[in-house]
Amino acid sequence: MRRILAPLAALTVLLAVWHYSVFFFSVDPTVLPSPADVGSALYTGLVRGTLHVHVLATLKAAAMGFVVGCCAGVGLGVLLGEFRVGARFIFPVVVALQAMPVVAIAPLLIVWLGIGTESKVFLAAIVCFFPTFVNTFSGMHASKSELLDLYKAAGASRWLTLRDVKLPSAAHFIFTGLQIAVVLSLTGCVVGEFIAATSGLGYVIKSLAGQLDVSMMFAAIFTLSALGMACGLLVRTLHRAIVFW
Amino acid sequence: MNRMAQPNLWPVLHTVDTASAYKAGLSIRDVSLTYGTSRGPLRALDNLSLDVKPGEFVAVLGPSGCGKSTLLKLVSGLLSATEGEIHLKGRPVKSPRSDVGIVFQQATLLPWKTVLNNVLVPVRAMGLPVKNYRDKALDLLKLVGLEAFANHYPSELSGGMQQRVAVARGLIHDPALLLMDEPFAALDAMTREHMMIELQRIWASTHKSVLFITHSIQEAVFLADRVLIMGGRPGRVVDELVVPLERPRTVETMARKDFNDLLGHLRHVFGEKSTC
Ligand SMILES: Nc1ncnc2c1ncn2[C@@H]1O[C@H](COP(=O)(O)OP(=O)(O)OP(=O)(O)O)[C@@H](O)[C@H]1O
Numbered sequence: 199m200r201r202i203l204a205p206l207a208a209l210t211v212l213l214a215v216w217h218y219s220v221f222f223f224s225v226d227p228t229v230l231p232s233p234a235d236v237g238s239a240l241y242t243g244l245v246r247g248t249l250h251v252h253v254l255a256t257l258k259a260a261a262m263g264f265v266v267g268c269c270a271g272v273g274l275g276v277l278l279g280e281f282r283v284g285a286r287f288i289f290p291v292v293v294a295l296q297a298m299p300v301v302a303i304a305p306l307l308i309v310w311l312g313i314g315t316e317s318k319v320f321l322a323a324i325v326c327f328f329p330t331f332v333n334t335f336s337g338m339h340a341s342k343s344e345l346l347d348l349y350k351a352a353g354a355s356r357w358l359t360l361r362d363v364k365l366p367s368a369a370h371f372i373f374t375g376l377q378i379a380v381v382l383s384l385t386g387c388v389v390g391e392f393i394a395a396t397s398g399l400g401y402v403i404k405s406l407a408g409q410l411d412v413s414m415m416f417a418a419i420f421t422l423s424a425l426g427m428a429c430g431l432l433v434r435t436l437h438r439a440i441v442f443w
Numbered sequence: 444m445n446r447m448a449q450p451n452l453w454p455v456l457h458t459v460d461t462a463s464a465y466k467a468g469l470s471i472r473d474v475s476l477t478y479g480t481s482r483g484p485l486r487a488l489d490n491l492s493l494d495v496k497p498g499e500f501v502a503v504l505g506p507s508g509c510g511k512s513t514l515l516k517l518v519s520g521l522l523s524a525t526e527g528e529i530h531l532k533g534r535p536v537k538s539p540r541s542d543v544g545i546v547f548q549q550a551t552l553l554p555w556k557t558v559l560n561n562v563l564v565p566v567r568a569m570g571l572p573v574k575n576y577r578d579k580a581l582d583l584l585k586l587v588g589l590e591a592f593a594n595h596y597p598s599e600l601s602g603g604m605q606q607r608v609a610v611a612r613g614l615i616h617d618p619a620l621l622l623m624d625e626p627f628a629a630l631d632a633m634t635r636e637h638m639m640i641e642l643q644r645i646w647a648s649t650h651k652s653v654l655f656i657t658h659s660i661q662e663a664v665f666l667a668d669r670v671l672i673m674g675g676r677p678g679r680v681v682d683e684l685v686v687p688l689e690r691p692r693t694v695e696t697m698a699r700k701d702f703n704d705l706l707g708h709l710r711h712v713f714g715e716k717s718t719c
């Protein structure tokens with residue numbers, strides 16, 4: 199009960215402060231709209247449904263990027279964790295790539311992939327790849343040596359050791375990576391939509407900036423953060439259910 | 444044996460019938476092992492020889508860092524000796540073998556598998572049909588008093604119970620030799636005593652050869668037919684004691700004078716010869 203009440207109280211206070219500052223200082227609504235304006239924009243967007251297409255577009259692209267990026271990250275992490283010699287060559291390259299700000303390559307994607315879903319899926323996939331890869335890779339070294347000895351002493355195959363010991367030992371790390379990735383997938387997707395898209399919440403935010411419809415921009419931003427929290431919760435729930443030990 | 448009679452307290456230097464040990468039990472001849480470390484080679488074992496006859500319970504007693512675990516890894520085939528030879532049932536040990544069971548210092552159960560499936564791990568790892576061993580696993584769980592916990596996860600068990608699961612796991616594929624690396628070191632004194640009595644009972648009912656590594660003098664004397672004392676840097680056997688106490692040994696045994704005299708003797712030997 200307290201876990202719900204405390205944040206709710208904080209939120210109420212925040213809304214009150216927001217409302218009264220806008221009211222007392224008569225802030226220009228094209229700079230900062232009142233909570234009521236944002237509320238009505240949210241109503242129009244989500245209940246009447248003008249934002250539905252865009253929510254779906256963003257969710258779909260983020261989910262596709264998440265799946266692609268995480269599969270690649272987990273796959274390469276497991277592969278390099280298993281074949282350490284290969285890791286010595288590839289790991290530094292991956293780390294160097296990670297240092298590159300992803301936003302910087304976004305315009306390049308327009309050139310390569312054009313305007314549309316592919317660009318934003320690609321961006322989401324890239325940002326998902328790194329945290330899952332790094333976490334999976336370190337998770338592959340987290341197996342207790344006694345467990346590995348146990349399997350080795352019984353003459354277990356490499357594949358069985360991977361399945362029975364290494365992957366379950368890495369599971370906790372992998373999910374930590376997924377947890378980071380799921381929020382980043384939305385970020386990557388929105389960045390893609392700023393630059394190279396004709397739909398999605400990022401696209402909405404960018405176009406509304408031109409029309410000075412700040413209330414609807416806020417509505418889109420709040421929708422995004424709600425989506426982020428919901429996806430994070432989903433991954434956390436899966437984490438607890440699968441890594442039960 | 445008359446309990447009042449003065450037992451033979453002094454070490455009987457064991458004359459091993461080399462030929463028969465070589466054929467049936469475990470025989471380790473002049474084994475040395477050198478680790479390559481970042482600070483150069485480290486000689487962990489030096490010309491170590493020992494034998495375990497079929498059905499015999501041998502304890503290896505030594506201070507920390509003297510190479511006990513290294514010895515056990517050699518016998519289990521996880522490491523190969525730099526020099527010397529190890530034979531089990533007449534065949535050289537060069538890589539992991541299916542006629543050896545291992546119980547590690549920590550219980551090392553897989554937390555994501557049930558107790559029953561943990562007991563079945565060696566069977567699974569050896570590629571044997573797991574189904575055929577389920578009844579055997581349940582029998583072993585009964586032997587260690589945990590049949591009611593077959594479908595529990597390790598986290599739901601106490602440390603002592605987990606260690607008993609590990610003992611059952613070491614026995615599942617019916618190995619000729621059971622290797623135990625300080626299996627009770629992490630347990631409290633009460634549980635440890637209980638486990639010692641349990642292990643003696645299990646050993647008596649399964650007729651395995653056991654190589655039991657420990658740094659507890661009491662454990663060694665209580666359990667073993669023969670105690671080998673190791674000294675370190677590099678590790679080797681420095682002395683040997685045949686334990687003349689009759690079986691089954693009980694809690695009362697531990698209170699007896701002859702038992703405690705043996706402990707005292709070993710402490711003395713330790714102080715003199717086994718520096719690590
Ligand atoms: N993998 C390794 N690489 C290098 N040196 C090692 C390795 N394993 C053990 N050693 C060294 O070999 C020596 C013996 O180690 P070992 O683990 O066999 O001791 P131990 O008798 O089992 O000690 P403890 O009672 O503390 O478990 C130690 O000096 C240790 O530093």
Ligand SMILES: [Mg+2]
Pocket residue numbers: 511512513624
């Ligand atoms: Mg050890």
